[in-house]
Amino acid sequence: xxxxxxxxxxxxxxxxxxxxxxxxxxxxxxxxxxxxxxxxxxxxxxxxxxxxxxxxxxxxxxxxxxxxxxxxxxxxxxxxxxxxxxxxxxxxxxxxxxxxxxxxxxxxxxxxxxxxxxxxxxxxxxxxxxxxxxxxxxxxxxxxxxxxxxxxxxxxxxxxxxxxxxxxxxxxxxxxxxxxxxxxxxxxxxxxxxxxxxxxxxxxxxxxxxxxxxxxxxxxxxxxxxxxxxxxxxxxxxxxxxxxxxxxxxxxxxxxxxxxxxxxxxxxxxxxxxxxxxxxxxxxxxxxxxxxxxxxxxxxxxxxxxxxxxxxxxxxxxxxxxxxxxxxxxxxxxxxxxxxxxxxxxxxxxxxxxxxxxxxxxxxx
Ligand SMILES: *[C@@H]1O[C@H](CO)[C@@H](O)[C@H](O)[C@H]1NC(C)=O
Ligand SMILES: *[C@@H]1O[C@H](CO)[C@@H](O)[C@H](O)[C@H]1NC(C)=O
Ligand SMILES: *[C@@H]1O[C@H](CO)[C@@H](O)[C@H](O)[C@H]1NC(C)=O
Ligand SMILES: *[C@@H]1O[C@H](CO)[C@@H](O)[C@H](O)[C@H]1NC(C)=O
Numbered sequence: 414x415x416x417x418x419x420x421x422x423x424x425x426x427x428x429x430x431x432x433x434x435x436x437x438x439x440x441x442x443x444x445x446x447x448x449x450x451x452x453x454x455x456x457x458x459x460x461x462x463x464x465x466x467x468x469x470x471x472x473x474x475x476x477x478x479x480x481x482x483x484x485x486x487x488x489x490x491x492x493x494x495x496x497x498x499x500x501x502x503x504x505x506x507x508x509x510x511x512x513x514x515x516x517x518x519x520x521x522x523x524x525x526x527x528x529x530x531x532x533x534x535x536x537x538x539x540x541x542x543x544x545x546x547x548x549x550x551x552x553x554x555x556x557x558x559x560x561x562x563x564x565x566x567x568x569x570x571x572x573x574x575x576x577x578x579x580x581x582x583x584x585x586x587x588x589x590x591x592x593x594x595x596x597x598x599x600x601x602x603x604x605x606x607x608x609x610x611x612x613x614x615x616x617x618x619x620x621x622x623x624x625x626x627x628x629x630x631x632x633x634x635x636x637x638x639x640x641x642x643x644x645x646x647x648x649x650x651x652x653x654x655x656x657x658x659x660x661x662x663x664x665x666x667x668x669x670x671x672x673x674x675x676x677x678x679x680x681x682x683x684x685x686x687x688x689x690x691x692x693x694x695x696x697x698x699x700x701x702x703x704x705x706x707x708x709x710x711x712x713x714x715x716x717x718x719x720x721x722x723x724x725x726x727x728x729x730x731x732x733x734x735x736x737x738x739x740x741x742x743x744x745x746x747x748x749x750x751x752x753x754x755x756x757x758x759x760x761x762x763x764x765x766x767x768x769x770x771x772x773x774x775x776x777x778x
Contacts, residue, residue: 436529440490446531449498450570456747457775458574458602458645460536461488462754469758471772472497476747477572479536489531498533498572501526503560507541511552520560524567534564534572536602542586542674554590558597573598574645579605579622580630581637586674595639600746605630605736606649611676618655618666618683618724620708622648624732628739641744648736650750650771652691652727653683657714664700664714666724687755691727692767698725709735730770734778741777748775 438446457474461467463482472495478488481502492499503523510516523535537557543549561573575598578584581591595601605627609619635641657666673679686694695702698713705712712726740748756771757764 436531438531439486440493440531445490445493447493448531448533448568448570449493449496451496452570456600456645456749458600458647458747458749459753460749460751462752464754466754466756466758467491469768470753471769474772474776477533477574477749478753479574480532481538481752484530486530493531500534500536500572500574501530501532503535503537504539505556507539507543507549507553507556510556511548516552516556516559520556520563523560524563527564527568527571533568533570534574534599535560537573537575537598540576540578540585540587543588544586545583545588545590550588550590554593554597557594561598572600574600574602576602576604576647577634578630579603579608579627580633582633585610591634592637592639595634595643600643600645601634601639602645602647602749603630603634604647604751606647606651606751607680609653609680610673612678612680613676616668616670616678616682618653618657618668618712618726620705620710620712620726620732621651621653621680622728622732622736623708623710624735625709627736631739631743631745635743642746645746646736646740646748648733648748648750648775649728650688650752650755651685652688652725653680654686654694654723654725655683656717657722657724660714660722660724664703664724666714666722686725686727688727688729688767688771689755689757689764691725692757692764694725704731730774730778733771733774737774737777750775 440446453476456476458477459475460479460481467488475497477498478492479500489499505519557575564571564573575594578587606622608622608626655666655668659667668682671679671682673681695713698715700714702711702713710732711729714724756768
């Protein structure tokens with residue numbers, strides 16, 4: 414082998430090794446594989462559960478996409494072309510990461526995965542019950558701290574977020590160290606929905622995210638000393654369809670008693686339905702769209718094929734509007750939703766208008 418050929422061989426093989434470590438950029442233009450570094454004042458944070466609906470998102474407002482579906486390189490390139498971050502989903506049984514070695518191994522794996530896929534951070538979605546002061550309590554806080562340190566070090570400008578319930582008051586037995594967790598990451602995605610996961614009063618169908626209850630949650634986080642700029646409001650693009658065991662003259666729908674984490678009754682008695690499904694179903698309701706003044710939320714009643722009455726509670730532009738306004742009024746970091754995929758992106762005229770309104774109300778009304 415001539416010296417030149419040998420040199421070429423060494424060069425090529427080292428290039429190959431190098432590419433394998435970093436992953437091959439799947440984008441049309443290599444610069445689209447560069448991670449996003451700039452932060453924006455106002456975040457619009459989208460959970461994406463897989464599929465190609467992202468092609469119809471309003472990319473002029475999206476700043477972060479948390480990918481809960483399969484990794485889609487086309488989505489990564491497209492998001493980067495629009496200056497938006499794409500972040501991994503992070504979930505692990507908390508009992509596993511009490512052990513420091515396990516924790517470090519988990520974090521290293523996630524950082525390497527993010528790097529190899531040219532991603533811009535991670536969303537930690539740990540919704541497990543944790544007892545205050547337990548080894549799991551400390552481990553979870555350390556997980557957030559160490560994940561943030563590792564991501565910021567290895568992927569400069571990356572974003573680490575953590576999903577929290579609508580209130581910090583041990584909702585669903587999630588008694589976490591919210592203050593330290595907030596200090597240890599870039600932002601908390603507040604899941605202002607599933608607010609009937611624990612019903613202690615009458616076992617009846619109610620709004621997924623009543624306005625005053627939703628806003629009280631933010632006041633509770635802020636009164637703990639958490640910076641409002643660390644809090645991002647998550648609104649639901651889904652609702653609940655409840656089968657009524659009894660439907661009173663006043664239109665009150667009694668639901669099955671499904672206990673959840675210490676409560677006798679829960680929204681688990683209902684089925685989660687997409688805004689797309691809800692808008693279709695509304696047309697075959699016998700009540701039409703109704704408005705609950707107390708919860709500031711829409712609902713309707715329909716009869717299924719077996720003749721049984723259902724009540725559907727959901728959010729629409731009218732109920733999201735005052736929430737979006739509170740994001741600005743309270744000086745929060747931004748807004749987001751669970752999840753981006755579930756609007757009707759068919760392009761059909763009525764659906765198109767409904768979908769545009771759901772996006773646009775995020776920025777206020
Ligand atoms: C997308 O959002 C922008 C605001 O960022 C808005 O001006 C525009 O009208 C929206 N596009 C559509 C198709 O609704
Ligand atoms: C470490 O994690 C593995 C699973 O990844 C688990 O089987 C094991 O029990 C964990 N070790 C400790 C000490 O928690
Ligand atoms: C159902 O509601 C009616 C009033 O609307 C009431 O008289 C009746 O006792 C209720 N039945 C059950 C099983 O709760
Ligand atoms: C619902 O009905 C209205 C009028 O009856 C119609 O304009 C609209 O297209 C229907 N929407 C859906 C989603 O079927």
